[in-house]
Amino acid sequence: MAGTTGGAAATAPGKKGETPAATRSGALKRLPLALLVFFAALLYSQIQPPPSKVPGAPGGPPVTAPRTRLRDGRHLAYLESGVPKEEARYKIIFVHGFDCCRYDVLNVSQGLLQELGIYLLSFDRPGYAESDAHPARTEKSIALDIAELADNLQLGPKFHLIGFSMGGEIMWSCLKYIPHRLAGVAILAPVGNYWWSGFPADVVEEAWYVQFPQDQRAVWVAHHLPWLTHWWNTQNLFHSSSVKGKNPIILSKEDTALSQKFLDRTYKEQVRQLGEHDSLHRDMMVGFGKWGWSPLEMENPFAGAGDEVKVHLWHGVEDLFVPVQLSRYISKKLPWVIYHELPTAGHLFPAADGMPDVIVRSLLLGDE
Structure with a gap:
């Protein structure tokens, strides 16, 4: 009887006929898989952005700003300044940069x-x-x-565009997809895509x-992963984007x-109030x-239109946010772009006193 009892106890921990040692061995073999599943689930939860x-x-x-509804149901908030659009000789839409909003419009006197x-319109990008x-x-x-925004606000068949930084990069897309709507374009310190x-x-x-090493890594991740x-x-x-983190090391002398x-x-707290992912992170994912x-x-989208439509590209040599080398090369490659290189300016030159008017x-007017 004692022997029978002892035998029953010995086989209890696992399947019929298994010893405790065999049971432990099987569990140890399954442990790496369990850990892999656990850490995969943990990583997945970490990389998922909040809604x-x-x-x-x-x-x-x-909602405190006037907004317009787009065809797909989304809304864009906007800000109007200057003369009433019904009286305007010129209508300009300004496209803001990374970590900015409609209030960061070019400060024209x-x-x-x-x-x-001039009627000046700025809007919060999606x-x-x-x-x-x-x-x-x-x-x-x-x-x-942008084209739908102009239609909703009845700006007419054509308008001027000015874009800064990430908004400057968007100007290339406008030149490609909606050139028939453009009366002229100014591209200010545009982000460039290294690829x-x-x-x-x-x-x-x-x-x-x-770029600083942390910015190289952030840009690489946005493109490849x-x-x-x-x-x-x-x-x-690790150190992430110095631009997103507002690290002062990225400021040139004039930017400082x-x-x-x-x-x-x-209003800076309003900029990211919907969450960082669909504003800052998506900017990086799309831009890079x-x-x-x-x-x-690109071929000249205004070829045959005479000298009426101009594209101006502005960049500061001391820009540590967006290296000037890419804009400099683009201007050589595209002879229809009028290039303005500012030898002592950094990235923030559009905010310098008097520069918006220039x-x-x-x-x-074509003034230099």
Whole structure:
């Protein structure tokens, strides 16, 4: 009886006939798989961005700006300044940059707005401030958004465009997809995509190493591993984008003097209020993503239109946000682009006193 009892106890831990040692061995063999599943689930939860908030919805920020509804149901918030559009000689749409919003419009003097009869429109790009997020955003979709915005606000068949930084990069998309709507374009310190075809290897290499190492890594992730962009820019193991983190090391001498204008913005908390992923991270994913075309391969979209439509490209030599080398090469490749290189300026030159008027006069009147 005692022997029978002991035998029963020995086989109890596992299947019939298994010893405790065999049971432990089987469990140990399954442990790596269990750990792999656990860490995969943990990683998946970490890399998934939280859903964006919806302006005006429960849990979302209130809607305080005028907004227009697009065909797909999204809303864009906007800001109007200058003379009434019904009286305007010129209508300009300004496209803001990374980590900005409609209030970061080019600060054109009231005197010039009145003198030239300028209506100036800025808007929150998708996912910023009070404009709904657009998870399917592409380099083409934002150009179509701009055209639809102009239609909704009845700006007429043509308008001028000015874009800064990430908004400057968007100007290339507008030149490709909606050139028939454009009366002229000013591209200010535009972000460049290192993977656009047409760049010589030495130009890309020189521009690449102007960036700080953490920015190289952030840009590389956005291009090659876009699904990891949210995690990369929110983790604390490594330094992420110095632009997103507002690291002062990225400021040139002239940018340092101008940066206080951005630090003093009373509305800065509104910029990211819908969440960082569909504003900042998606900007990086689209801007540095895999484009199916390259601005360097564009033909003049205004060929045959005479000298009426001009494209101006402005860039500062001391820009540590966006290296000048890419813009410099694009201007050589595209002879129809009028290039303005500023030898001592950094990235924030459009905020310098008097510079907005210089840019606008150049665009509208051809002044140098």
